[in-house]
Amino acid sequence: MAAQTVVHRFPSPFEVPTPPGAEGWQRMYPYYLLFSEENRAWEDAMLWYQDGIHHPEVLFPFDTISHEAWRIALGQNNSRIFAIPPAYGIEQRILNGYLYITPVPVTDPKWVEERVAVFMKRAGHYYQSWNLLFDRWKEKMTRLIEELEALPVPRLARLDDEAVVTEARGMSTGWKLLEAYGRLIDNFFVAWQHHFEMLNLGYAAYLNLYQFCKQAFPGIGDQTIAQMVAGSELLFFRPDDELKKLARLALDLGIADRIRQPKKPEDVVAELRQDPRARPWVQALDEAWRPWFYFSNGAGFYHHHRSWVDDLTVPWAAMKGYMERMERGENIERPKEEILERRERLAREYRELLSSDQDRATFDQNLALARTVATYIEDHNFYVEHWHHTIFWNKMREVGDRFVEGGFLDDREDVFYLNRHEVAQALADLVATWATGGRSRGAVYWKREVADRKRILGVLRNWSPLPALGPVPAEITEPFTVMLWGVTTERVREWLGAAGARAEDEIRGYAGSPGVAEGVARVILSASQLSEVQPGEILVCPITAPSWGPVFNRIAAAVSDIGGIMSHAAIVSREYGLPAVVGTGDATKRIRTGDRIRVDGNTGVVKILKRAAS
Amino acid sequence: MDYVLPLEHCGRSVLDRVGGKAVGLWELLRRGLPVPAGFAVTTHAYREFVRSERLDREIRWWVERARESVDAQLEASRRIGQLFTERRPPAFLTEEVARAYGQLGEPPVAVRSSAVGEDARTASFAGEHESYLWVCGYEEVAASVLRCWASLFSPQALSYFAHLGADPAEAAMGVVVQHMVDAQVAGVMITLDPVTGDPSQVTVEASYGLGLAVVGGEVTPDRFAVDKVTLEARSSRVGHKTVAYRYDPSQGRVAAFPVPEEMAGQPCLRLEQVQQLAQMGRQLERELGRAQDVEWALDGDGRLYLVQTRPETVWSNRPRAPLSNPEEPMLSRILRSMRIPMRIAD
Numbered sequence: 001m002a003a004q005t006v007v008h009r010f011p012s013p014f015e016v017p018t019p020p021g022a023e024g025w026q027r028m029y030p031y032y033l034l035f036s037e038e039n040r041a042w043e044d045a046m047l048w049y050q051d052g053i054h055h056p057e058v059l060f061p062f063d064t065i066s067h068e069a070w071r072i073a074l075g076q077n078n079s080r081i082f083a084i085p086p087a088y089g090i091e092q093r094i095l096n097g098y099l100y101i102t103p104v105p106v107t108d109p110k111w112v113e114e115r116v117a118v119f120m121k122r123a124g125h126y127y128q129s130w131n132l133l134f135d136r137w138k139e140k141m142t143r144l145i146e147e148l149e150a151l152p153v154p155r156l157a158r159l160d161d162e163a164v165v166t167e168a169r170g171m172s173t174g175w176k177l178l179e180a181y182g183r184l185i186d187n188f189f190v191a192w193q194h195h196f197e198m199l200n201l202g203y204a205a206y207l208n209l210y211q212f213c214k215q216a217f218p219g220i221g222d223q224t225i226a227q228m229v230a231g232s233e234l235l236f237f238r239p240d241d242e243l244k245k246l247a248r249l250a251l252d253l254g255i256a257d258r259i260r261q262p263k264k265p266e267d268v269v270a271e272l273r274q275d276p277r278a279r280p281w282v283q284a285l286d287e288a289w290r291p292w293f294y295f296s297n298g299a300g301f302y303h304h305h306r307s308w309v310d311d312l313t314v315p316w317a318a319m320k321g322y323m324e325r326m327e328r329g330e331n332i333e334r335p336k337e338e339i340l341e342r343r344e345r346l347a348r349e350y351r352e353l354l355s356s357d358q359d360r361a362t363f364d365q366n367l368a369l370a371r372t373v374a375t376y377i378e379d380h381n382f383y384v385e386h387w388h389h390t391i392f393w394n395k396m397r398e399v400g401d402r403f404v405e406g407g408f409l410d411d412r413e414d415v416f417y418l419n420r421h422e423v424a425q426a427l428a429d430l431v432a433t434w435a436t437g438g439r440s441r442g443a444v445y446w447k448r449e450v451a452d453r454k455r456i457l458g459v460l461r462n463w464s465p466l467p468a469l470g471p472v473p474a475e476i477t478e479p480f481t482v483m484l485w486g487v488t489t490e491r492v493r494e495w496l497g498a499a500g501a502r503a504e505d506e507i508r509g510y511a512g513s514p515g516v517a518e519g520v521a522r523v524i525l526s527a528s529q530l531s532e533v534q535p536g537e538i539l540v541c542p543i544t545a546p547s548w549g550p551v552f553n554r555i556a557a558a559v560s561d562i563g564g565i566m567s568h569a570a571i572v573s574r575e576y577g578l579p580a581v582v583g584t585g586d587a588t589k590r591i592r593t594g595d596r597i598r599v600d601g602n603t604g605v606v607k608i609l610k611r612a613a614s
Numbered sequence: 615m616d617y618v619l620p621l622e623h624c625g626r627s628v629l630d631r632v633g634g635k636a637v638g639l640w641e642l643l644r645r646g647l648p649v650p651a652g653f654a655v656t657t658h659a660y661r662e663f664v665r666s667e668r669l670d671r672e673i674r675w676w677v678e679r680a681r682e683s684v685d686a687q688l689e690a691s692r693r694i695g696q697l698f699t700e701r702r703p704p705a706f707l708t709e710e711v712a713r714a715y716g717q718l719g720e721p722p723v724a725v726r727s728s729a730v731g732e733d734a735r736t737a738s739f740a741g742e743h744e745s746y747l748w749v750c751g752y753e754e755v756a757a758s759v760l761r762c763w764a765s766l767f768s769p770q771a772l773s774y775f776a777h778l779g780a781d782p783a784e785a786a787m788g789v790v791v792q793h794m795v796d797a798q799v800a801g802v803m804i805t806l807d808p809v810t811g812d813p814s815q816v817t818v819e820a821s822y823g824l825g826l827a828v829v830g831g832e833v834t835p836d837r838f839a840v841d842k843v844t845l846e847a848r849s850s851r852v853g854h855k856t857v858a859y860r861y862d863p864s865q866g867r868v869a870a871f872p873v874p875e876e877m878a879g880q881p882c883l884r885l886e887q888v889q890q891l892a893q894m895g896r897q898l899e900r901e902l903g904r905a906q907d908v909e910w911a912l913d914g915d916g917r918l919y920l921v922q923t924r925p926e927t928v929w930s931n932r933p934r935a936p937l938s939n940p941e942e943p944m945l946s947r948i949l950r951s952m953r954i955p956m957r958i959a960d
Contacts, residue, residue, distance in 0.1 A: 514844065
């Protein structure tokens, strides 16, 4: 990094003041995730940017586990396992409750060269047997999920169970609880170990096609390359497909009106279970339930990203929407064939534009590999962030229950105000005093602490994180930064505000999915509001999650604050043939519901045409 | 010997009789692309004129003189020009033109030179020969044909003869006579990115009025770029279009009109129109086997016409080495692609 020319400079992380009222926020997070005097020289030499793609929100202390898990997993695979020659991992720091990251380059040219041979051999092994290894990966991941599901988080009773004696266990339920927490955390980290097993290799293969296309066709859109690669049977369309199936079945069985009752979906399901006429529908729901309803309404990275199994509101509204549309005789199927046809046409026509047979042969090979790895890139999230994490966050709620029972916390949800190391400490306190019958400090300590942390997080939530910190080098050699985090010249310039005063009525982001649409904006801040979206409106949201799929069936276009070209919003929009502008930064703050806007998915620009009467 | 051929008959086999422009229009016509109707005056007519008027020796003499200096070149060009333009069109020409013009319906027409011999592939003579617009009446058309012939000896053309050591007696010129498009907007289209050579782009430049303002560089035209495969917009830059050439009925000729300030900075084409053009450009390039440089016009009813196409020469004539080697192991390619540094700041 030292040799790099510094061309601009954002504020140093050491200069950023703590928002008034948030003093002491640092104690909520592990010491090693804070900017520190000990590392100041190094930390001040790096460009840090806020990870708005994966961690846009202020971090609950416990939820730091998500990025800690990828910090290790992504890093080890780049640095120590596959020896990506120019890149180590991605470092992380928390400032004022928000996550900042920086890629760590390999700076010694000799070491870069030595890594080349290692990479060729090790990465080659995976590329050669990609599909086989992905099949094994799915088995591994499914086993891990089964272990997680089967893990009890035992309740501590006044007297331990008699079975401890009759089975001569020689081990208390208290100890089992400590052990369960340890296994729970291990299980989470292992899921992320798996998550990155093949991911960066996949991205590297995609990058190879990407760079080739950019060289041959300098003006080709990122999304056009993505469309040439994308499959049409992505796992994360599957839950939505299941809802369509249930909608159709409800109509066939004549139970549509019962489903439409203005009652909680869970109560309606309970009623239907008693109704013999509804049996096939209930059966279909039960069959779809695991794993397709273990589907997060968010990215899955945070405990408050709840899933369909936790709350049926979102899938229920979507299913009712499908029923209505089918009754009107509309086709609700995804245009799978069209998408495949388009993908083949794009590939064929770009191929024809190449000027030599050699280049056409190279293109074919690069495209074939990119399509092979695409299934992993597209499907791994369902296993980890959706299916696995849905279970994980609920297991943690059971840990929260144990604290409530022990008088440490008032509410099971409060457990997320402790970081994972603090949970281990508090459990040690709880179990030890359960054992000794003495007085735990935690019972007073944590309730006070949680109350204070709620206040601090409230302050931090209203702080607008700076997009970046530190010096801007002329170029980044980390190969994944641009693709995964969308860090480009343009983006940095926008961050610096160098583009000049921005137009009030114009919002810029990434061209996520092609096309242009005009319509009325609907700003949706969380999944619970999704049912407010009216047909033909333009969805404006912070981030979309796969489970929002159903809503894409009735909107005209999508705009998100967060996300890159490979983000869910972009992929789903391309799938539905809707224009999308993603990664705008602040569309949800600048656009209001009712505004008339134009979304240009070709250029990444959203224009506010007419403000809603306020 | 045909002195006049309808554009429908100006195929490749008569290239040396009607010139590149006429054949280019035939290529458009036979593909069902919108081309204003018209006919070509062949080189037979030119040669018959030079022969019957005994201009041969005099032309050769002036061309020789032209080698002496730049001033001599200008003088020679002017004097040869007079040989053509100060004569009345001969009867054989007037009759043939009158008949073909009558068949067109006697509309206002454009009369354009259609050079023969030097293939536009190697030397683009773009703009070096004259065009006459809004010509009305068969006598005027015939007179304009003589003027086109005269432009074969423009100062630029004379220096080109000198450069190639070509015999001016061998030179000849075809002329194209076409329905005049009453262009509200016109411009050029090139089926690649002229800046990077990107073959997956179609670039359109457009301004108000006749294409003169764009071709002559008198305005900063709007520039639109669309993806050749998806037809999606890639970029657009709205120019500052201060002048428009239009027919001025009070003067009976084309004149430059100022463009109202509020219109000068407005885009003069809609994306759909750019896409419609790009689609035609894509078809042409595909069928002709190489990138094309097209002139087009949009009439008052919103109909698009292609008025000329020729092969693109700048990028197409550059030797292009393959970008890649399919024998290179995949891993080595992946390694290279990971090591391309991403510029994040200028």
